[in-house]
Amino acid sequence: MMVRIDLELCNGCGLCARNCPLGCITIEGKKANIGAGCSSCGICTRVCNRGAAQKEAKPPAGSVTCSHCPVQCQVQEGFTGACRRYTNIKGQLVRNRPLVTSVPKPTLPPPEIEWPLITAIGAGTEYPCPRPAPYIVQGQRGGIEVVTVVTEAPLSYSGIKVKIDTNFHIGEEGARVRRDGQVVGMVDTEEYGSKMLYIGGANLLTGKSGFMAARTIVDLANGRRVVLKVEKGSTLELQVGHRPVIDGQEDTTMRVGCGSATIGLFAYHLKGVVDEAIILDHHIIGLFSEHLAGQEVGMTYSGVIPAGRKSTRGRYFGDPGNGWGGTAITDPRQAIKAVDMNIARPGMRILVTETTARKAALFEVQPDGDVREIPLTPEVRMVIELIASNCEEARVSALYVGGTGGSARAGVTTLPVELTRAVHRGEIKLTIGGAPAMLLPGGGINFMVDVEKVAAPEAFYWVPTPATVAPVEYTMLKSTYERIGGHLHRLRPVEEVVAGVRD
Template identity: 45%
Template sequence: MNEAVTAEKIRCDACPVMCYIADGRAGACDRYANHAGVLVRLDPLTVLQSGAVAVPFLDGQQDDWDGDVIKGNRPFITAVGAGTTYPDYKPAPFIVSQAVEGVDMVTVVTEGIFSYCGVKVKIDTDRHIGAERAYVRVDGEAIGHVMTGEYGSSMLSLGGVLHLTGGSKKEGRVTCDALMRLCNREAVEVSIDDGAVVILQAGQAPVINGVPEKLMRVGCGSATIGMFAKQWVGHVDEVVVVDDHITGVLSEHQAGKLLDVAPTGIKMKGRRSTPGRYFQVAHPGTGWGGTDVDDPLTILNPFDAKVAWPGLRMLMVSTTGEQWAYYELDAGLVPRAVEAPAVIRASAERIAENCEPSVCSVLFMGGAGGSLRAGVTTNPVRLTQSVKAALTRVSCGGAQAYVWPGGGITVMADVMAMPLNSFGYVPTPALVAPIEFTLRLSDYAALGGHLDHVQPVEAVMGAAVRRVEPGEGRDPQDARNFPWGR
């Protein structure tokens, strides 16, 4: 490096890239900058003013400790804006002590650099968006895949070390960018191989092939029959709830039997499971009940002439109540669409009323290891043991983190419970995410913590900190708005 060039730049050691940063400019990560020769963090340290959302707590009516080591009725120092220890062996940026109801507590905060990380995306929809194991792509690059579907939702697994560092440079960059935007609650458009184009955004309805999804299904077709059968008796002779998974038929269903609904001679396509429950009545799709049909009559075979009768009343409805049609059989026992009575229209609306709004949920998932744990203790395995023994509570940006069983510290947190823009990146590529460890001071000493770096909470609660409610948006006076070049 030329000495003249080196003299006007400073070296950043926040990540393995080790940028030389000119005055007035930020490093490759956009997180650290050179301000008049001083390395500064662009995001301020963030403090949660109240943990009422991210950290449940008692209202003071009970004096006994309930196991909540964070105690959400006090300011909580998050790791957002704290900085990082990686890749060096050094104590975490902030190790903060605070007395809580006479108990000395310590919160260790650091922004972890996560190469082993990704997101799990839950999409509330009965539309078919892609086959299980199909690649999910952004800008043509594979960033994840479709997972096993859950009740009323499609699931995606995005990111992971193989996409971040195991493929091409472009794949890594695209994956990292998509993950960061999703975790920071921004919209990301993905395409699924041989499937749909979906716009994902945490806390917002998914947009599938250009159409915003509205409702999450009330249940499968069989469950819908069970929930609403009593409301149909006396007003209709047959009900078919169209569903890609389990299509329900009222007259054959146990609910219909208990209500003395007479046989109708209906004949369904697909594979009969148990009475009133049918699989594979159509192919998966974006039509009625997550099938590929726009005309529900296509899933019926001709009625049994020995049982059915002219004038038989039949309602066909989807699992969200958004699609429905009312028919009566003519003299040839062919269903003909007719105007529905008000009570039938109301029953379809009742199904829709019982459906929850469709939304995308984004859960950050990462493995905390390496020098991150060394920043907490001189004997890193003891931190893992303390977490598994429930002596240490793990949070991400103040949000409760679920710690997976088994080895290591693998955490998962809802990005909607974290302060907005809690995530950054480094050009490894890897995500930068906040993580906090909270425990009793005595337990911290026992696991070999960096006691000589503990500082009281008052020492870090100056004017420079950003105070937010859990999940609150970024402060418009945030330091990221400084007019520095990039």
């Protein structure tokens, strides 16, 4: 048994059973019971509110330590670890499925339709919807007849996903985002090294602050500077393609990775330079000597205990704030919670830095277990400079998100569902202002596009329905356009349209 249950503490709440990834735990007689196959992944010990689930000191005979992730499951003979990927077969961890070597050949559209004959920027819109799109042009590419249909489509189902490269804490996930006091979006889930906002969406566009939401989507998509306020959080000055300004401070650097990843990336460089390193990050703080990457380069645990909640070996969860690495730590001394002098020794040197390496401090362990800050050595400075040189410049970027699966199809075809099907089959290439669009799977025509790849500036508009207006192009073979019920009577040679614009 890899975990034991203290029956005096257990109240049979079932949290451990519901969270066990292997289904090893059952509730019998209002008490938890550990069955066969426990891998000591530690989930039950972390979710138990009463401390009843406790890890055993020694794994059972015949178990194998899995090193394929930081959890390090103790996998028993004939069983798998928590992720179910590897099985212990006679003392060897064997992957549960063979390597897949056959790759389905992608069904790519013909290259002639990969980009539009013209863009929809400046095309205008025909309204009401049954009218054909303002420009339906045809031309030859490599001897093949190609058609592009363009319109500036008003989209009520639209928004913009804003990516802010920063370690600064801007506010809680889900917090409302306001512009001039009106709600225009929310703080979205964070991505690697970036904070995310979602501005707009159909519910906000049709709500009380719809006009401001539409205006904000378009301002950001067109590269204008916008000031936003996160509820109970930061004031943001954002402009696509530029550095973010957060609470009046311009951020310059995007982190190289979380604290754990930074340890892994630079373990060989840290060894021999310091006895310990704490890399601060509000998601995962890295502790060098305890980390598996530290073990890989020959380190043994130093006895240093960092500030944070332990996740797995050498990985600790931090608390978000406006301090070092986006944590609540404002004084680097706070990063060192304690030093166990039964393991540590006087004179040990502990580096405290952050994932961008913009700030760093070096400490020396004293005989009584306290630490004293000392000047950075030249060798430490070299490592700090190395980490910093591998960071990218912080900037703001954005994806315009829209849906053209509704009435916006009428200007293209008399058979709207055939248009949707052909788009998803790759027979019709959707572009936005000449930029390739990422098509979302499933029903409808939902897409995302990098606003910085649109062919010309100021390509997006908003109308006080409220909705945003996006330049939409559908490019296909002429034979496809005929099959989907296109407005063939409105076809014009592309040369004629181009000549008219030039005149």
